[in-house]
Every structure is written in C-alpha cells, then in structure tokens.
Amino acid sequence: MIIDYRYHIASLVAVFIALGIGILVGSAVLGNDGIVERQKQLADRLEAQLEELRQKNEAVQARANNLEIDNNIQKQFEKQVLPPLISGKLTGKRLAIVETNSYGFRDDLVNTLAMAGATVQSVTTILDGFDLTDHKERLISELGIKEQSENEIIGFLATETARGILTGEKQALLNTLAQAELLKLSGDYGVPVDAVIFIGGSQDQTLVKTEIVDYPMIDYFLQQKIPVFGVEETNVTYSYMKAYQKKRMSTVDNVESVPGQLALVMSIADKPGHYGVKPTAQQLLPPFDTTGGVGNSQNGQSVGGNSRP
Structure with missing residues (x-):
C-alpha cells in the first residue's frame, strides 16, 4: 500500500492547531490568575496528603519499634523460664x-x-x-x-x-x-x-x-x-x-x-x-x-x- 505522507502531515498540523485553540480558550475562560489558583489548590492538596502519609509512616514505625521491644522482652522471658521448667x-x-x-x-x-x-x-x-x-x-x-x-x-x-x-x-x-x-x-x-x-x-x-x-x-x-x-x-x-x-x-x-x-x-x-x-x-x-x-x-x-x- 502506497503511503500518502501529505495526509499524515495534514493530520499532525490539525492536531497542533486543535491544541493551540484549546490553550487559548482555556486562558480566555479562566485567565492566568485562575490557572495559578488551580495549581495552588492542587499543590496544597498534594502537600496535605504527603503530610498525612508521613504521620501514618511515623505511627507505623513507632508501632514496629514497640513490637520489637516486646519481642525482645518475650525472648528474654522465655530464655529465663525455660531452664526451671525443664530441669x-x-x-x-x-x-x-x-x-x-x-x-x-x-x-x-x-x-x-x-x-x-x-x-x-x-x-x-x-x-x-x-x-x-x-x-x-x-x-x-x-x-x-x-x-x-x-x-x-x-x-x-x-x-x-x-x-x-x-x-x-x-x-x-x-x-x-x-x-x-x-x-x-x-x-x-x-x-x-x-x-x-x-x-x-x-x-x-x-x-x-x-x-x-x-x-x-x-x-x-x-x-x-x-x-x-x-x-x-x-x-x-x-x-x-x-x-x-x-x-x-x-x-x-x-x-x-x-x-x-x-x-x-x-x-x-x-x-x-x-x-x-x-x-x-x-x-x-x-x-x-x-x-x-x-x-x-x-x-x-x-x-x-x-x-x-
């Protein structure tokens, strides 16, 4: 099949024109201030989610540390009570x-x-x-x-x-x-x-x-x-x-x-x-x-x- 390159070039040009028109329309509707405000809201939301994840990670780490301490105490207890139990x-x-x-x-x-x-x-x-x-x-x-x-x-x-x-x-x-x-x-x-x-x-x-x-x-x-x-x-x-x-x-x-x-x-x-x-x-x-x-x-x-x- 013979490829018509002119058709593909025309399609690519149409895509770029559509993108340009979309950007212009968006700027006209929202204005530069609207875009900046939207980005700020998105950044604030991401920052809040990251802070929540950080707090959860700290809680999990603290729990893990407590479990490790409990496990070490349990092992020490078992080591000390085993000899008299089996002697x-x-x-x-x-x-x-x-x-x-x-x-x-x-x-x-x-x-x-x-x-x-x-x-x-x-x-x-x-x-x-x-x-x-x-x-x-x-x-x-x-x-x-x-x-x-x-x-x-x-x-x-x-x-x-x-x-x-x-x-x-x-x-x-x-x-x-x-x-x-x-x-x-x-x-x-x-x-x-x-x-x-x-x-x-x-x-x-x-x-x-x-x-x-x-x-x-x-x-x-x-x-x-x-x-x-x-x-x-x-x-x-x-x-x-x-x-x-x-x-x-x-x-x-x-x-x-x-x-x-x-x-x-x-x-x-x-x-x-x-x-x-x-x-x-x-x-x-x-x-x-x-x-x-x-x-x-x-x-x-x-x-x-x-x-x-």
Whole structure:
C-alpha cells in the first residue's frame, strides 16, 4: 500500500492547531490568575496528603519499634523460664535424633535436651532422601542388595539404618552410605536409647519421602518398643505432621521455638500429644496443673503406641 505522507502531515498540523485553540480558550475562560489558583489548590492538596502519609509512616514505625521491644522482652522471658521448667525432666534419658529433611536444625535443640538432663547419643542425617541416582549399582554390589525397584532399595536402606542406630550391627552399611554421601553420622551407635526424635518437614518437595524413608525407620523403632517423636520447624514449606500422626506418634510443629522445645521435652517425659501452632496441632503446650507441674495432655488420654508405662 502506497503511503500518502501529505495526509499524515495534514493530520499532525490539525492536531497542533486543535491544541493551540484549546490553550487559548482555556486562558480566555479562566485567565492566568485562575490557572495559578488551580495549581495552588492542587499543590496544597498534594502537600496535605504527603503530610498525612508521613504521620501514618511515623505511627507505623513507632508501632514496629514497640513490637520489637516486646519481642525482645518475650525472648528474654522465655530464655529465663525455660531452664526451671525443664530441669531434670529427662534425667537419664538417652536419645537418638534422625533428620530426614537435609536442611539441618538448630543447636539450641540439643542444648535444651541436655538442659533437661537427656543425652543425645547420635544424630543421623539422611542426605537428599537417599537419592540413588549415582549410587544404585555401587550399593547393590557392595551391600549385596538383590535387584529391586528404587523405592524398595530406599526402604531397605532406611530400615537397615534404623537397625544400625539401635544395635550397632550395621556399622559397615552406615559407613558405606556415609562414604556415598547419603548419610551423615555423628555420635555413638549401637548404644541403647530411650526415645528417637525424627526431624522432618521440608523446603523441597522432591525430598518429601515419608512413606519410603521415614515410615520404615519409624516402624522399626516402634516394633522395638522405642517411643518416637516427630518434630519440624514452623516455616517449612511441606509439613510432615499429618504423615507422622498417622503413626500415632507425638508431634511438635514449632520445635525451633522455646514453646516447641518445652512441648517436646514434656512429650518425651510421658506427656504425649500434638503440640504447636499449625492446624495439625491440638494445643500449644501440655496443660499445667495447679501444683505447677504439667498435667496429662488430651484430658488424660495418651497417644497410642508411643509412650511407655
């Protein structure tokens, strides 16, 4: 199509003429004083809005500062009241920790357990959910595993890892898995334990393998009459609480916090329940009785299959 430039030039000239006429008409109707007054009104309105926003910002900042002060006071309070609340509650208890989420946990959890009188005998970390991508053939050869599906092999490794934690009979297997960077081992293995704490929850959906990693290990410990407790941190993207509760084990969903650690200590001290701040929790803490102790959770009913008499 041939473009007629004369038509476009004429259109542009018409637009500019219309704009000029509009300016002249506006000046004639309002006058220069009217335009100036209108601009002043607009500036005054904007200035008032900015002042209102400034005052609101100062109020929000003051509120934030007060909340920070309150939060610091709360943390100091929790830090001071936790030791007397848990002192001696777990005296003589020997614990094993199994971490299946690969993202680590805070050292203050172990410190809290020690403060309560417990000894953490071992910490076992499952790395990458026993991902066999680069290790399947080697493990089949070195461990004499019969050819099975990948999930069956993972389940087998999980059960044997649990057996190694408790009996010490599978140290060669544990060492092989550690060398393959599928396990991280810390502490003493084969030492009798009174309870096992599973640290679950995940930030990565590909690592959520509760049915093929956590369940076989949990089942083994429960079969050996060892109480099992499932915990996770508040901000995990994928919660394990529902999966753990299917095994009728006590759970704590905010174990990074002082209330969560207190709930865990009391759970191990024979006050089972589901504690924390998520919808899967039944209450924040075990109820305190009038004598200053901690009453039975769930109105005196325990979580079945989890606690010893």
